[in-house]
Amino acid sequence: xxxxxxxxxxxxxxxxxxxxxxxxxxxxxxxxxxxxxxxxxxxxxxxxxxxxxxxxxxxxxxxxxxxxxxxxxxxxxxxxxxxxxxxxxxxxxxxxxxxxxxxxxxxxxxxxxxxxxxxxxxxxxxxxxxxxxxxxxxxxxxxxxxxxxxxxxxxxxxxxxxxxxxxxxxxxxxxxxxxxxxxxxxxxxxxxxxxxxxxxxxxxxxxxxxxxxxxxxxxxxxxxxxxxxxxxxxxxxxxxxxxxxxxxxxxxxxxxxxxxxxxxxxxxxxxxxxxxxxxxxxxxxxxxxxxxxxxxxxxxxxxxxxxxx
Amino acid sequence: xxxxxxxxxxxxxxxxxxxxxxxxxxxxxxxxxxxxxxxxxxxxxxxxxxxxxxxxxxxxxxxxxxxxxxxxxxxxxxxxxxxxxxxxxxxxxxxxxx
Numbered sequence: 552x553x554x555x556x557x558x559x560x561x562x563x564x565x566x567x568x569x570x571x572x573x574x575x576x577x578x579x580x581x582x583x584x585x586x587x588x589x590x591x592x593x594x595x596x597x598x599x600x601x602x603x604x605x606x607x608x609x610x611x612x613x614x615x616x617x618x619x620x621x622x623x624x625x626x627x628x629x630x631x632x633x634x635x636x637x638x639x640x641x642x643x644x645x646x647x648x649x650x651x652x653x654x655x656x657x658x659x660x661x662x663x664x665x666x667x668x669x670x671x672x673x674x675x676x677x678x679x680x681x682x683x684x685x686x687x688x689x690x691x692x693x694x695x696x697x698x699x700x701x702x703x704x705x706x707x708x709x710x711x712x713x714x715x716x717x718x719x720x721x722x723x724x725x726x727x728x729x730x731x732x733x734x735x736x737x738x739x740x741x742x743x744x745x746x747x748x749x750x751x752x753x754x755x756x757x758x759x760x761x762x763x764x765x766x767x768x769x770x771x772x773x774x775x776x777x778x779x780x781x782x783x784x785x786x787x788x789x790x791x792x793x794x795x796x797x798x799x800x801x802x803x804x805x806x807x808x809x810x811x812x813x814x815x816x817x818x819x820x821x822x823x824x825x826x827x828x829x830x831x832x833x834x835x836x837x838x839x840x841x842x843x844x845x846x847x848x849x850x851x852x853x854x855x856x857x858x859x860x
Numbered sequence: 861x862x863x864x865x866x867x868x869x870x871x872x873x874x875x876x877x878x879x880x881x882x883x884x885x886x887x888x889x890x891x892x893x894x895x896x897x898x899x900x901x902x903x904x905x906x907x908x909x910x911x912x913x914x915x916x917x918x919x920x921x922x923x924x925x926x927x928x929x930x931x932x933x934x935x936x937x938x939x940x941x942x943x944x945x946x947x948x949x950x951x952x953x954x955x956x957x958x
Contacts, residue, residue, distance in 0.1 A: 557906075557910060557946050558909070560909035560910055560912060560913040561909045563909075569918070570885055570918065571886055571890070571917050571919050571931070571933075571934035572886040572887065572890055572934060573885050573890075574888070575916060577893070577937060577938035578936075578940055579916050579938075582916040583915070586916065586918055612877055613868055613873060613879055613884075614865065614879065614884050614885045614887060615881075615882070615883065615884060616883065617882070617883065618883045749913050775938075781939075782939060783939030783940055783943040783952075784943070785916075785938070785940060786914055786940055786943065786944055787943065
């Protein structure tokens with residue numbers, strides 16, 4: 552648990568807006584992330600969700616796991632639809648057809664829909680300055696269709712379209728740094744979070760919904776199926792990713808960086824990589840390379856944070 | 861839902877494939893997927909709620925005596941609660957052993 556007492560779970564909102572009975576795999580940390588995000592946002596929320604795991608598992612007709620207005624849209628345009636909702640509701644409130652009320656407009660998508668397919672509409676929505684929140688659930692590949700590589704897949708990961716073998720070490724490019732792309736739009740709030748740190752995640756979502764203007768939250772969601780780990784290890788691997796500085800937790804408020812969690816003891820990247828089936832082909836030399844990249848990236852981030860941490 | 865899910869015909873669906881009932885995924889019992897179930901040692905439980913916050917299926921409920929236990933109608937048996945429990949009072953028991 553992160554910087555709170557073990558009992559702080561009892562202070563969290565009890566209502567569920569993402570109910571049981573959804574069909575996610577056993578131990579899906581992405582479903583957990585959705586549940587926590589919805590807990591933080593509350594019932595006055597409109598969600599548009601791009602195609603992906605979370606859309607498939609939550610809404611097989613005629614059932615739905617959602618207790619808030621929810622719309623499924625195509626892979627690329629969740630942010631465009633939510634910006635339309637926001638503009639429409641604003642106009643209705645101005646004309647007096649709706650009561651003045653604070654409504655959270657949320658677009659959600661996986662890493663495929665955010666980093667690859669929906670990049671343009673997301674950029675447009677952030678640039679137009681709608682009062683909305685974009686949440687990206689990053690499980691580092693297209694898990695829904697059977698683990699194909701996306702541009703958010705990390706270096707060295709074996710997927711079905713970047714298989715490891717004699718001539719290949721799996722994914723050969725670095726992970727696309729989406730939070731930095733969002734920061735480049737000069738929006739009021741950008742944060743990274745992980746479902747293994749639930750209070751940190753919920754705090755960031757609450758902050759993002761309170762801020763007027765576009766906000767972007769990038770959530771690392773461990774996928775036991777695609778990462779080839781045991782379902783009960785899903786939370787532990789999220790924690791390992793953060794403790795090994797592979798996925799540092801930070802927030803950027805009006806251009807000011809702040810680390811929200813610094814590991815008590817930084818773990819070697821090997822600890823994070825070794826149990827995962829998608830990295831098991833890596834040799835010592837390649838792990839060394841990944842370690843060096845992680846250290847470089849973290850040093851760059853620390854510099855932006857003003858050397859704190 | 862008025863009818864069981866498998867008896868609904870496509871003609872009875874709403875225009876535009878709208879789901880009119882909120883949260884009716886609860887009709888689908890994911891507990892049938894399970895091969896192991898979590899068993900809570902009530903005396904050891906410190907009632908902290910860590911299992912509740914980490915459950916991806918939102919199936920942990922607080923019993924009348926204050927301890928937390930899994931709703932076996934929805935529990936998929938992933939074992940996250942047993943792994944994350946700070947006092948280790950949850951153990952996974954195979955369904956076959958009864």
